[in-house]
Amino acid sequence: MRIAVLGGGAAGLTAAQELLRLGHQVLLFERSGHLGGQLRTVDIEGTPLECFYHHIFTNDTIIEGLIDELGLGEKLRWVPSRVGFFCNGRVWDFVTPADLLRFQPLPLVDRVRLGLASVYLQRQADWRAFEGYTAEEWLKRWAGEQAYRVIWEPLLYGKFGDAAPSVGMAWFHWKMRLRFGSRRGLAKEYLGYLEGSFGQVWQRLAARIATLGAHVYTSTQVNRIRVQDGRATGVEVPPADTAAMGEAFAAGLAERVGESAFFPADAVIGTIPSPVLLRLAPELPEGYTQLLAGNRYQAVMCMILVLKHPLTDIYWLNITDRAMPFVAVIEHTNLMRTEDYGGKHVVYLSNYINREAPLYQASDAEVFASYLPHLSRINPAFRQDWIEDWRLFREDAAQPIITTNYPGKIPPLATPISGLYMANNTQVYPEDRGQNYSVRIGREVARLAAGQT
């Protein structure tokens, strides 16, 4: 079969690899000029770094397997991470039970209650037990109103904005369980990072699929999935007059249709956000379009700061002060060595946000100016002249909003249109989105499209 894959992120690249393994021909289309999607990188002091912070957990075994398969295993570092909270104007360590007992923003009785609720969540293996509850309901009831208000409410609002009250407890439970599962003993959480960035995985995979014969078209946005008699028959991309399209015409892979090129295919796999699929395939019947329309996302803005001095000694700092315009400060060089980045300290300021919010629409300079005053609250010694460089990245479909009773809201990988498939982060459940699951779903959709499952 000839199969068109839309999207050159983790899911699209792994779907392409699986299809090639099964002996099919692959045409891969990526809208942007680079492959990797949300795992794209930027050069920081000579070393590639993810535009959006990334690490993996010890239970992310699928991506670990791919890293090994691509010959990158020696670069994978498992490092104890330091997690903290910025709360009541100061930084608190938050990894061990002793840290929790020292966490003064909560009365002692609430610290104990929070600890017990966390142990319960960690031990409870069945996420279905939490279906039907929102995270807010469950956490208020079992960890206590006070713990919810001081810890979870700011984090849920920081990540999901106004959708926070609808976030499902089953998703929250599984996220906690996977995170706790990345501990060795009670005292240490281990996180994995690939020296030189995870971008290497996606570059190597892209090179491998090209070697295996995939036709990869970057800077090529699919703007229509063609459907005839209830069956996907190929994709249309404009404009037709580029060198790459010229080669595709010459090779008999595409036909000119006015200003566009039409690539006939036996099946089409969209590893693109749900609203994009909705737009590209208006023939999708109502039941499925309702599921797609129900897939909602928060966007993200990640600012990377390159600093002369460390901001804190914590890797992952949760911000519970809702007056601050970011929800986490992730100091990458408290996980990896500063030497990898020319001796500089690299910090992400992560802000999940609605795409329509004025700040998301603001210029980079305005965002930078709005963040600046908050940094000296985290570290009073901080001065603007510590900043040697900064960048800002935005991603529209960054975090799916996972609500209660979510399984019934997940669009199936096989759409009702014969030969049309979809695989994206909204279909990952009960786990949180992550490259591990993008690989899993990419392989799964490929096998489905190839008729192997």
Ligand SMILES: Cc1cc2nc3c(=O)[nH]c(=O)nc-3n(C[C@H](O)[C@H](O)[C@H](O)COP(=O)(O)OP(=O)(O)OC[C@H]3O[C@@H](n4cnc5c(N)ncnc54)[C@H](O)[C@@H]3O)c2cc1C
């Ligand atoms: C802020 C942030 C932090 C994260 N942190 C972690 C982490 O710590 N650990 C972890 O494992 N994972 C993390 N993730 C998740 C991980 O990055 C994603 O799970 C993964 O990258 C998703 O891959 P994908 O292929 O499903 O989607 P994407 O990477 O979004 O790929 C979809 C691709 O489709 C392309 N596209 C869209 N429309 C079209 C079109 N019409 N035609 C052609 N192409 C199109 C897009 O340009 C894009 O490249 C994080 C994500 C974000 C945003």
